[in-house]
Amino acid sequence: MPRVGLNQQTVVREAARLADEVGFAQLTLAALASRLGVALPSLYKHVRGADALAQKLAVLATAELATEMTTAAVGRSGGDALRAMADAYRDYAHRHPGRYPATQRVPDPADPEHIEAGERAVNAIFAVLRGYGLTGDDAVDATRALRSALHGFVTLEAAGGFGLPRDVDRSYHQLVASMDISFRSWPRTGG
Amino acid sequence: MPRVGLNQQTVVREAARLADEVGFAQLTLAALASRLGVALPSLYKHVRGADALAQKLAVLATAELATEMTTAAVGRSGGDALRAMADAYRDYAHRHPGRYPATQRVPDPADPEHIEAGERAVNAIFAVLRGYGLTGDDAVDATRALRSALHGFVTLEAAGGFGLPRDVDRSYHQLVASMDISFRSWPRTGG
DNA sequence: CAAGTTTGGCTAAGTGGCTTAGCTTTAGGG
DNA sequence: CCCTAAAGCTAAGCCACTTAGCCAAACTTG
Numbered sequence: 001m002p003r004v005g006l007n008q009q010t011v012v013r014e015a016a017r018l019a020d021e022v023g024f025a026q027l028t029l030a031a032l033a034s035r036l037g038v039a040l041p042s043l044y045k046h047v048r049g050a051d052a053l054a055q056k057l058a059v060l061a062t063a064e065l066a067t068e069m070t071t072a073a074v075g076r077s078g079g080d081a082l083r084a085m086a087d088a089y090r091d092y093a094h095r096h097p098g099r100y101p102a103t104q105r106v107p108d109p110a111d112p113e114h115i116e117a118g119e120r121a122v123n124a125i126f127a128v129l130r131g132y133g134l135t136g137d138d139a140v141d142a143t144r145a146l147r148s149a150l151h152g153f154v155t156l157e158a159a160g161g162f163g164l165p166r167d168v169d170r171s172y173h174q175l176v177a178s179m180d181i182s183f184r185s186w187p188r189t190g191g
Numbered sequence: 192m193p194r195v196g197l198n199q200q201t202v203v204r205e206a207a208r209l210a211d212e213v214g215f216a217q218l219t220l221a222a223l224a225s226r227l228g229v230a231l232p233s234l235y236k237h238v239r240g241a242d243a244l245a246q247k248l249a250v251l252a253t254a255e256l257a258t259e260m261t262t263a264a265v266g267r268s269g270g271d272a273l274r275a276m277a278d279a280y281r282d283y284a285h286r287h288p289g290r291y292p293a294t295q296r297v298p299d300p301a302d303p304e305h306i307e308a309g310e311r312a313v314n315a316i317f318a319v320l321r322g323y324g325l326t327g328d329d330a331v332d333a334t335r336a337l338r339s340a341l342h343g344f345v346t347l348e349a350a351g352g353f354g355l356p357r358d359v360d361r362s363y364h365q366l367v368a369s370m371d372i373s374f375r376s377w378p379r380t381g382g
Numbered sequence: 383c384a385a386g387t388t389t390g391g392c393t394a395a396g397t398g399g400c401t402t403a404g405c406t407t408t409a410g411g412g
Numbered sequence: 413c414c415c416t417a418a419a420g421c422t423a424a425g426c427c428a429c430t431t432a433g434c435c436a437a438a439c440t441t442g
Contacts, residue, residue, distance in 0.1 A: 003408060003419060030399065041401080042420055050400060106351045140357040141365040144344065147352075148366060152343025153335065160297045161338075166331040170380075174332040175339060177378050182369035189365075194390060194437060221428065232430080233391050241429065 004037055011036065011046045012056045019057065019098025027098065029053070054102060059114045061099035062107070065092050066120035073124060077131040079180045085128055086150060086176040093154040100154065132183040142186055149179055195228055202227065202237045203247045210248065210289025218289065220244070245293060250305045252290035253298070256283050257311035264315060268322040270371045276319055277341060277367045284345040291345065323374040333377055340370055 014036055019027040029050055033040040047053045072088035073081040093100040107118040125143045129135075134142050153175055155161075162168055205227055210218040220241055224231040238244045263279035264272040284291040298309040316334045320326075325333050344366055346352075353359055 006419080028399070029401095038419090039421060040399090041403095041422085044401075045419055104347075104350055104352065106354075137357055137361075140355050141362045144347070144353060144359075144362045145340070145366040145369055148343035148347055149336070149340045150343070151347060152339035152341070155346070156295075156335070156339055156342060159295055161295065162335060163297075164331050166328055168335075171332045171335045174378060174380075175336040178336055178370075178373035181376055181378075182373050185372055187365060187368050187372075189361075197390080219428065220430095229390090230392060231428090232393085232432095235430075236390055 006036060006038065006042075006046055008046045008056070011043060012053065012060055015053055015057055016060055016096075016099050019102070020096050021098065024098045024101040027054075027057075055105065055108055055111070055114075057099065057102045058105035058107075059111060059117055061096065061102045062114065062121060063117040064096075064099070065089070065103055066117050066124060068092050069121060069124040073128055077128075081128045081131055082180055082183070083173075083176055085124065086172075086179075089150050090154055090157075090172060093158065097158060100158070104151070129183065132186065134183065134186055137189055138186055141189075142183060145182070146179060149175060197227060197229065197233075197237055199237045199247070202234060203244065203251055206244055206248055207251055207287075207290050210293070211287050212289065215289045215292040218245075218248075246296065246299055246302070246305075248290065248293045249296040249298075250302060250308055252287065252293045253305065253312060254308040255287075255290070256280070256294055257308050257315060259283050260312060260315040264319055268319075272319045272322055273371055273374070274364075274367055276315065277363075277370075280341050281345055281348075281363060284349065288349060291349070295342070320374065323377065325374060325377055328380055329377055332380075333374060336373070337370060340366060 011032070015027060015032050018032055018035055022031065029043055030040050032053075033043050036043075043053075047056065068088045068091075069085050072084040076084050107114040109115065122143060125146055126139055129139045129142050129146075132142075153172060157168060157172075162171070202223070206218060206223050209223055209226055213222065220234055221231050223244075224234050227234075234244075238247065259279045259282075260276050263275040267275055298305040300306065313334060316337055317330055320330045320333050320337075323333075344363060348359060353362070
């Protein structure tokens with residue numbers, strides 16, 4: 001049997017591509033193996049199992065998303081930065097419908113790369129909020145609010161939860177605009 | 192074989208209880224059958240399969256949630272109504288961690304009960320927004336924003352996505368307060 | 383109350399996913 | 413050139429869902 005020459009990285013990368021094509025929930029070791037041209041159990045030489053694969057995919061996707069959020073906000077501030085980051089966020093979810101859900105997995109404390117990626121994403125948001133003068137507890141609250149709004153919107157959109165004909169892009173822009181207003185007049189707690 | 196006397200309603204109700212105990216993702220026909228004291232295939236006399244069960248559970252949970260949201264807002268208006276409804280929403284997700292995820296399934300057009308439940312939930316939100324003077328396209332956008340924020344928060348919270356020590360209840364209240372501010376000064380489009 | 387019918391239970395069997403065990407063969411290093 | 417580590421394989425088992433087909437309980441009706 002000629003060797004295909006896989007390693008963990010190639011396996012995870014192909015899993016990401018496959019997930020984007022068929023959906024995160026339909027990402028299966030069987031499909032991945034056949035896509036890579038090996039028998040299913042061969043994958044276990046590179047990943048510890050289905051759950052570990054999802055975990056590694058989470059790292060990959062979180063890192064990508066963090067990078068795109070950071071890049072979008074660079075050189076901007078205030079509402080400009082917020083809009084750019086929010087657009088980058090939703091854009092990523094659109095371009096990578098299979099990877100995006102993976103990013104919601106809570107970072108594995110045993111995986112430094114995962115921790116780092118998660119921190120980069122949060123720090124990108126923190127940096128934007130600093131432009132609104134939000135720090136400390138206020139920044140934590142505002143970060144949670146922003147993550148909730150963006151994640152919620154993107155998730156509902158992907159699930160087909162927005163039934164009415166009203167344009168979805170516009171709704172998103174309104175949501176971001178309303179967050180901008182909120183951050184300007186955030187109820188300060190002095191944290 | 193003595194009959195247990197199941198019907199679709201008892202099956203779905205027990206599924207809801209079981210989901211709350213073990214989690215929606217761990218809700219399995221095998222576990223449900225053993226809980227009900229029958230063999231697994233017997234369930235097929237009452238439900239068409241695992242997917243249909245999830246669908247029926249979605250109807251049950253959506254109807255419950257819609258009722259609680261509506262009840263919470265009754266007799267209140269403006270920020271009062273918003274806070275009451277938001278609290279009811281998160282409270283439901285806390286009390287029914289297995290049912291809540293089921294509510295995210297998009298209503299089945301072929302199931303009038305499901306459609307009705309979904310409409311009741313949306314109408315509850317619409318009613319609250321009317322208190323802010325939001326109607327037409329503005330109300331659609333604002334509804335999407337509110338649903339996104341609440342769903343996103345509750346989902347991230349349930350997933351353990353809020354790592355920092357900052358109190359989560361307070362963050363939620365801040366989020367709701369910020370939505371209140373947003374709705375007061377919603378960027379009108381004249382829809 | 384008896385007979386017939388409906389129906390809610392059952393067992394058996396097949397599919398597809400994940401996982402482990404253990405073998406073989408390739409590829410690379412001494 | 414041989415030896416070892418690793419990358420592939422097959423076989424086999426587990427668990428979930430699903431379908432088919434049987435049997436007995438309960439209801440309906442004369």
